[in-house]
Amino acid sequence: MEPGAEQRLEEVALRPLTHTSRGWYLWLGLLLLLTGGGFWAYSTQLQRGLAATGMRDTVVWGLYISNFVFFSGVSMAGTFVSAILRITGAEWRRPLTRVAELTTVSALLMTALMPAVDMGRPDRLLNLLKYGRLESPLIWDILVIPTYLTASAIYLYLFLIPDAAVLRDRLKGKASWLRQRLYSMVAVGWHGRPEQRRRLEIGGGVMMLLVIPIGVATHSVVSWIFGMTYRAGWNSTIFAPYFAVGALYSGMAMLITIMIVFRRVYHLEEYFTEKHFRYLSYMLVAFGVIYLYFSIAEYLTVSYKLEGGEKLLLTELFFGRYSYLVWPGFLLGQILPLLVALRWARALPILFTLTILVNAGMWIKRYIIVVPTLANPLMPYEWGVYTPTWVELAITAASFGGFALIITLFAKLFPIISVWEMTEGAEIAAAKEEPGSAAARPATLAAQSGGHGND
Amino acid sequence: MDRQENYRKWQVSRRRLLKLAGVAGVAAVAAPLLPTLLTKIGGASAESDGTGKKASRRQWAMVIDLRKCEGCVTKDQAPQCIEGCNKEHFVPQGQEWIRVFEMEGAGGHSYFLPRPCMQCENPPCVKVCPVGATYRTQEGIVLVNHERCIGCRMCMAACPYGVRVFNWDQPENPPGATFASYSPEFPIPHRRGTVEKCMLCAHRVKDGKIPACAEACPMYAIYLGDLTEDVATNGKEVVKLSRFLADTNAFRLKEELGTRPRVWYIPGHGQESGHTVDAEHQPIKTARSWQEMEATDKKASAEDHGGH
Ligand code: SF4
Ligand code: SF4
Numbered sequence: 001m002e003p004g005a006e007q008r009l010e011e012v013a014l015r016p017l018t019h020t021s022r023g024w025y026l027w028l029g030l031l032l033l034l035t036g037g038g039f040w041a042y043s044t045q046l047q048r049g050l051a052a053t054g055m056r057d058t059v060v061w062g063l064y065i066s067n068f069v070f071f072s073g074v075s076m077a078g079t080f081v082s083a084i085l086r087i088t089g090a091e092w093r094r095p096l097t098r099v100a101e102l103t104t105v106s107a108l109l110m111t112a113l114m115p116a117v118d119m120g121r122p123d124r125l126l127n128l129l130k131y132g133r134l135e136s137p138l139i140w141d142i143l144v145i146p147t148y149l150t151a152s153a154i155y156l157y158l159f160l161i162p163d164a165a166v167l168r169d170r171l172k173g174k175a176s177w178l179r180q181r182l183y184s185m186v187a188v189g190w191h192g193r194p195e196q197r198r199r200l201e202i203g204g205g206v207m208m209l210l211v212i213p214i215g216v217a218t219h220s221v222v223s224w225i226f227g228m229t230y231r232a233g234w235n236s237t238i239f240a241p242y243f244a245v246g247a248l249y250s251g252m253a254m255l256i257t258i259m260i261v262f263r264r265v266y267h268l269e270e271y272f273t274e275k276h277f278r279y280l281s282y283m284l285v286a287f288g289v290i291y292l293y294f295s296i297a298e299y300l301t302v303s304y305k306l307e308g309g310e311k312l313l314l315t316e317l318f319f320g321r322y323s324y325l326v327w328p329g330f331l332l333g334q335i336l337p338l339l340v341a342l343r344w345a346r347a348l349p350i351l352f353t354l355t356i357l358v359n360a361g362m363w364i365k366r367y368i369i370v371v372p373t374l375a376n377p378l379m380p381y382e383w384g385v386y387t388p389t390w391v392e393l394a395i396t397a398a399s400f401g402g403f404a405l406i407i408t409l410f411a412k413l414f415p416i417i418s419v420w421e422m423t424e425g426a427e428i429a430a431a432k433e434e435p436g437s438a439a440a441r442p443a444t445l446a447a448q449s450g451g452h453g454n455d
Numbered sequence: 456m457d458r459q460e461n462y463r464k465w466q467v468s469r470r471r472l473l474k475l476a477g478v479a480g481v482a483a484v485a486a487p488l489l490p491t492l493l494t495k496i497g498g499a500s501a502e503s504d505g506t507g508k509k510a511s512r513r514q515w516a517m518v519i520d521l522r523k524c525e526g527c528v529t530k531d532q533a534p535q536c537i538e539g540c541n542k543e544h545f546v547p548q549g550q551e552w553i554r555v556f557e558m559e560g561a562g563g564h565s566y567f568l569p570r571p572c573m574q575c576e577n578p579p580c581v582k583v584c585p586v587g588a589t590y591r592t593q594e595g596i597v598l599v600n601h602e603r604c605i606g607c608r609m610c611m612a613a614c615p616y617g618v619r620v621f622n623w624d625q626p627e628n629p630p631g632a633t634f635a636s637y638s639p640e641f642p643i644p645h646r647r648g649t650v651e652k653c654m655l656c657a658h659r660v661k662d663g664k665i666p667a668c669a670e671a672c673p674m675y676a677i678y679l680g681d682l683t684e685d686v687a688t689n690g691k692e693v694v695k696l697s698r699f700l701a702d703t704n705a706f707r708l709k710e711e712l713g714t715r716p717r718v719w720y721i722p723g724h725g726q727e728s729g730h731t732v733d734a735e736h737q738p739i740k741t742a743r744s745w746q747e748m749e750a751t752d753k754k755a756s757a758e759d760h761g762g763h
Pocket of ligand 1: 583584585586587588589599603604605606607608609610611649650
């Protein structure tokens with residue numbers, strides 16, 4: 001780092017923690033409104049039971065389960081980007097690991113919430129612990145999702161410790177008493193001593209090896225809730241990898257979206273550079289193409305055979321009552337975003353729009369996985385109908401609001417860029433460049449562009 | 456009190472679990488493993504429970520004679536099996552535990568198909584229930600413990616016959632239901648947020664009565680059978696079950712799924728015997744080739760006319 005770059009990094013990264021704009025309060029107010037609306041809607045649902053929703057005997061799951069699958073998908077971003085990039089020692093990862101891990105934790109909280117909201121008897125939640133049976137795919141989820149949540153929370157926390165120590169030292173006497181307590185608690189006596197560093201390395205290393213299989217397991221068990229049934233559209237052997245790849249695609253897009261927002265709002269132009277967005281876009285395209293491949297494999301095989309129930313479902317999906325969702329979801333969410341492979345489509349406003357489209361498309365995809373399959377009659381009765389009620393819509397809005405709220409509040413308390421990792425990266429780069437000479441450190445961007453100095 | 460026998464077995468294994476959990480002080484995460492293991496152990500020991508009862512245990516089955524069922528349209532009534540069931544169980548408004556479908560058979564005619572719970576031997580609904588609220592008794596009836604059901608509706612997603620219904624709202628209960636002693640075999644009172652289904656009138660069959668639907672059927676189309684003793688009766692005649700099924704080419708619904716239903720159908724009005732009636736979820740469309748034939752006919756006659 002050039003002299004002063006380190007201070008500048010700290011300044012930029014820590015500034016949002018101490019300076020709050022009016023816009024921030026407005027944003028916070030909006031999110032609180034959304035989540036508050038959700039609580040209100042849920043209290044209505046508690047009073048009136050699930051009759052307050054649009055779900056009925058044929059379509060027994062609706063928005064809640066769609067959201068559940070959606071958020072579990074979004075949560076894949078953190079694991080993959082952060083853990084895989086750390087393991088492979090990709091230097092450019094340094095500024096974006098924190099955002100990625102935070103996205104995972106926040107999305108997972110919403111994932112865990114949705115099935116609870118969907119329960120007919122929330123008062124019997126503990127029955128899951130008392131009588132849980134391992135044969136049930138639902139129990140697999142109950143086991144895996146909290147494990148994933150715990151693991152990613154630990155993972156996020158471990159690499160937060162050194163930064164909390166920085167905050168503890170810098171904000172001493174400047175921030176409120178409560179905040180100072182918080183930072184020194186989170187920092188658990190970190191002073192960057194060699195043996196502390198060594199322990200962090202080991203702990204972090206173990207966690208990053210753990211979160212990857214747990215992440216893959218999560219998306220597999222989520223898919224198996226559907227895959228373990230006989231229903232047309234769910235009765236598929238490729239559902240687990242299909243969901244996992246979909247999760248990577250959706251999570252990657254969400255990460256890019258959030259990074260663009262932070263870059264703009266927190267003025268991180270120097271740290272979230274063109275190069276990051278280029279690399280992430282390439283990964284997005286790669287996942288998008290694999291996802292496309294899976295989609296083709298899934299739909300081509302069933303549409304070739306046209307087994308009774310499948311035929312009915314496919315007809316309704318592609319030419320019938322769901323075609324107004326399926327085609328836009330497919331074209332705008334799966335095909336169009338592949339444009340980010342091209343340079344002009346990576347101009348931030350376009351990239352932002354395209355990544356939003358990816359997730360809109362993925363949400364639709366989740367919805368058309370859940371609802372039409374249930375609506376498809378098993379016996380010769382009419383197609384099931386499902387129209388979400390305001391309660392479900394409000395809770396859905398609240399889940400998105402809650403997702404954003406957690407990220408917003410976290411970013412208010414802790415730097416959204418991993419400061420110590422950046423500094424460490426710069427040191428590594430400096431050591432490589434000109435051992436011993438601190439004065440001739442490479443320019444700031446070396447911190448992101450990596451010690452190897454090549455793209 | 457032996458009507459509570461199966462339910463008590465559940466409680467026994469539960470008590471065992473609690474004791475064991477207390478002793479071991481197991482972590483909460485590991486807890487779901489235990490009931491599974493214990494049910495397994497409990498189930499295994501119950502099957503060979505030393506009473507020697509196993510051989511004589513009844514294995515309930517049902518036979519529905521489609522030759523006789525006319526959907527009660529000839530009687531100008533609502534299907535009486537549904538009515539009988541509703542009365543017997545105080546079935547909540549809007550639910551039908553047994554449904555009667557009008558099916559279209561080959562050749563364009565229609566017939567009626569009553570569909571109770573299939574009491575599958577390999578029941579998908581039981582497999583997926585996260586808390587064991589849905590279970591299969593040793594006499595082959597699939598029951599729901601409404602005091603344990605958490606209302607996740609996983610079983611509804613899993614049942615391939617669309618049997619299960621849900622109490623989305625607080626269902627109406629008969630007067631005095633609050634004081635009724637609940638048992639999964641006769642689930643009164645009905646509870647909001649739990650799943651409901653046909654349970655082959657478990658409370659009646661153990662007293663030697665045929666299910667309410669069978670009793671209500673004016674055509675005597677529904678038989679209650681016992682695979683152990685190999686008999687079946689519709690309340691009027693008694694038949695040797697295996698012989699009856701073989702002679703009539705009885706079939707089961709969606710047999711290819713491997714759920715092994717305990718409900719057999721006797722084909723009548725021309726449906727192909729042994730064929731899964733609803734394999735295509737729609738009328739068996741030999742009609743398509745007929746349309747084609749018609750079309751060619753029309754074309755031919757048009758040409759004829761043109762020729763004149
Ligand atoms: S709804 Fe009740 S019976 Fe059905 S799977 Fe869930 S807990 Fe079991
Ligand atoms: S028919 Fe459905 S509800 Fe009845 S036992 Fe089979 S899977 Fe379960």
